[in-house]
Amino acid sequence: MLQIHDLSFVPFITSTEIEEAIAKVAQQINKDYTHKTPLFLGVLNGAYAFTAALTKKITGNCEVEFTKLKSYAGTTSTGNIQNLIGVGNLKGKDVIVVEDIVDTGNTISEIVKILEAEEVASYRIATLCYKPEAYKKSYKIDYIGLEIPNKFIVGYGLDYDGLGRNLPEIYQLK
Ligand SMILES: O=P(O)(O)OC[C@H]1O[C@H](OP(=O)(O)OP(=O)(O)O)[C@H](O)[C@@H]1O
Numbered sequence: 001m002l003q004i005h006d007l008s009f010v011p012f013i014t015s016t017e018i019e020e021a022i023a024k025v026a027q028q029i030n031k032d033y034t035h036k037t038p039l040f041l042g043v044l045n046g047a048y049a050f051t052a053a054l055t056k057k058i059t060g061n062c063e064v065e066f067t068k069l070k071s072y073a074g075t076t077s078t079g080n081i082q083n084l085i086g087v088g089n090l091k092g093k094d095v096i097v098v099e100d101i102v103d104t105g106n107t108i109s110e111i112v113k114i115l116e117a118e119e120v121a122s123y124r125i126a127t128l129c130y131k132p133e134a135y136k137k138s139y140k141i142d143y144i145g146l147e148i149p150n151k152f153i154v155g156y157g158l159d160y161d162g163l164g165r166n167l168p169e170i171y172q173l174k
C-alpha cells in the first residue's frame, strides 16, 4: 500500500505492463508516420515520463516539444485550464499530442483549440492512460496505452497534489 498525504493507494499497473503498452503505441506510430516527421508535443507536467519513453522508441526522424497546462486540484478537475507554457510555432507540423492521461477530456479540448489556431498540418492524440467512463468530449483518441476504470491514479508522471510522479508503476486510489 502507498500513502500520499491523506489518501491510500494500491498497486494497479506494473512497470512491465506500462513498458509493453508504450512499445505498442510506438509501434503503431512508427507504422503510421513512415513518410512523415512527427512533432511530439508533450503536455507537462504529467506527460514527461511517457514522452521520454515513447520518443526513445520512435525509429524515424521526429521533433519533441512541450507545453504546460494545468487544471487539477487534488483529485478533481477544476474545469479551469491554465496555460502555463505556450506552444512554439507549430504551423504546418504533423503534431502528436502526448498525454499521460485523458480523463474528462477538458485538457485535450483546450489543446485542440490551440492546435487549430496554430494551423498545424495534422494532429493526433496519444495517451498512456484513458478513462472511457469519465471522458465527456468527442475528439478521437488515436493512440491509447491503457484503458482504465474511472478511479484516481498516481505514478509514472501522474501526481496527487504534486507527489507520486516518480513512481515507476501506477497505483489506484483504494
Ligand atoms: O482529461 P482531463 O480531465 O483534463 O485530465 C487530464 C489532464 O490532467 C492532468 O494534468 P493536471 O492538470 O493535473 O496537470 P499536471 O500534468 O501538471 O499534473 C493530466 O496530466 C492531463 O493533462
Ligand code: HPA
Binding pocket: 072, 101, 103, 151, 152, 153, 154, 158, 159, 160
Ligand atoms: O487519475 C488521475 N490521476 C492523476 N492526475 C490526473 N489527471 C486527470 N486524471 C488523473
